[in-house]
Amino acid sequence: MEHLLNPHVREIEISGIRKFSNMVAGIEDMVSFTIGQPDFKTPEHVKQAGIRAIEENKTTYTHNAGDLALRKAAAQFVKTKYNLSYKPETEVIVTIGASEAIDITLRTVLTPGSEVILPGPVYPGYEPAIRLLGAVPVHVDTRANRFKLTADLIRQAITAKTKCIILPYPSNPTGVTLEKAELQEIADLLRGRDIFILADEIYSELTYNLQHVSIASFLPEQTIVINGVSKSHSMTGWRIGFVFAPEWLTKHILKVHQYNVSCAPSISQMAALEALTAGIDDAHAMKKEYEKRRDYVCRRLDEIGIGYVKPDGAFYVFAKVPEALKRSSFDFALDLAKQQKVAVVPGSAFSKYGEGWFRMSYACSMDQLEKGLARMEKFVANLS
Template identity: 65%
Template sequence: MEHLINARASNIEISGIRKFFNMVAETEGIISLTIGQPDFPTPEHVKAAGIKAIHDDFTTYTHNAGMIDLRKAAAEYYLKKYDVDYDPDSEVIITAGASEAIDITFRTILDWDTEVILPGPVYPGYEPIIRLCGANPVYADTTTNNFKMTADIINSYITNKTRCIVLPYPSNPTGISLSEKELYEISELLRDKDIFVLADEIYSELVYERPHTSIAKFLKEKTIVINGLSKSHSMTGWRIGMLFATNNIAKHILKVHQYNITCATSISQKAALEALTVGFDDALPMRAEYKKRRDYVYNRLTKMGFDVVKPEGAFYFFVKIPVSGMKSFDFALSLAHEAKVAVVPGSAFSHLGEGYFRLSFAYSMEILEEGLNRIENYLISK
């Protein structure tokens, strides 16, 4: 019966990140620097709120958009953190992680044969959903601009089919972010154009050089902001995302969300309420530790001679492969087999990631030190 499967579904592939991780996971003694999974536990007070919700039998459906107390907390969080004001009654949707928020956004705004401009290289979770919608991803080459998709680059890719621009900053896989000036210039470019902005801000609390700025501050009427608690509060498994958009956009996204999952998990919503209120600044000690790790890894990589742009946020390095002409997959496989260190081939992040590899520093200093020692010895042996 496989021949009857929807062609758009059969033609997409499992994420290259997971594919490579699964391939080398069983290698004995391997150190993995692959997955973007915070190595901190969920804060104790957040876990306690989830446990209490279970004991209080808070195990039924909530409002489709999420508990109103949680939506109010999410709106207050965004206002205080990023100076963007949303109405919790009509402009906030609590989702099953940021991934569901991306899915329902694309399914709401994309039509057949429309185009979505993405910075390349980029997180591989966007393209499959775009294609499932019958739309087309258009990768803007950022490799000669320190991985920044600025207004001038975007402008060169806009056509009469462009429906959406994706701004995933801070970036997975590069760790690069955009300044307030750069975001304002993008907003001015798009102000008179019928083009949506999907601002994926899941790493907004993990920034090291300057506070995060949301493009919604300048272009709220066209922007769908996506965030969540997976990275900021180390709550990946709780699956709580937050979607912010003006009412005339959000009311249509909510319909897709309703028929997709009905509502986010009630227990996780209670934990999220605790995270956004009592845990308003829970990300700060984690961010401080990530910054120490970033600086350590950057110093080690540059001393080894790697060509690398210093990340401004998130917890990834996107590193140029030092062996001329070597494919990223071949390099990563060689590193895994010979040095017992797993990184993600750059080709997992679109064709524009070829020639690079991604290294995650969401691991302890001990693991990072050993992993980098092995990489250094591998380079010496070559």
């Protein structure tokens, strides 16, 4: 009876990241640079807040939009950090991670046939969500522009069907981000057009050498900001994300959220409240360590002779498959895993514009980085 299923569901595939990670999972002595999972523990004071929530029986439904104290803390967090102003009562929704936030936003603003502009290469989670709605993802080739989706590139891609533009910066998989002047140009281009901006800013607290700027500071009336505590506080399993948007829009997104999940887990909400108040700067120590690892990885890739674009944030390096090896990104990653037990993600997992590259996460210990890069160096030397 498989032919009776929704064709949009039948046509999408499992994420290329997970697909490759699952292929190499369980192999003894594998050094994995695949999943974007912080290797730090959730801060102890945040864990204790979760424990207290259980002990105090805070285990019931919350308001559909989330506990008001948490919404107030989230609004204050983005005000303090990024100078964004949202009313906690009506312009903030607590979601089950940034993934649900993205999904309910797209389900609210898209209709069948709508076009969504997004950079290529890009995190593979957006395209299936778009296609499930009968909408059309339009990947823009950013390879010649340091993987940045600029106003000029957007201008060339806009059509009468364009309904939304996704700005996922700092970027997964490339680690690059957009600077203030670049965001201003995009805002000037889109101001007054019937086009939404979905700004996925889940890595906003992990930027190096520059302060994160949100396009919502220039164009709040058309922007939906997605954020959460997964990366900033190493809380991926707690599943807490946020939607920030104008009240007229949030009230409709909330309807989709309500019928989808009712509310985010109450215990996780209490832990997130602690993270965004007492732990407002918890990301600083993690960011410092990530920056140290980034610099090490870049230095070693230079020594090995592998090209890359230096990341501005997040915890990924997007590196070039050496042309001399004459391999696709998938074959490169598969051979590297089989021959040297090092797992990276093929660039093809991030759209066709990622072909010829591979993503390497440095959200792991220095020992693992040293071991894995030594093996990678041996692999490249043997094949060259």
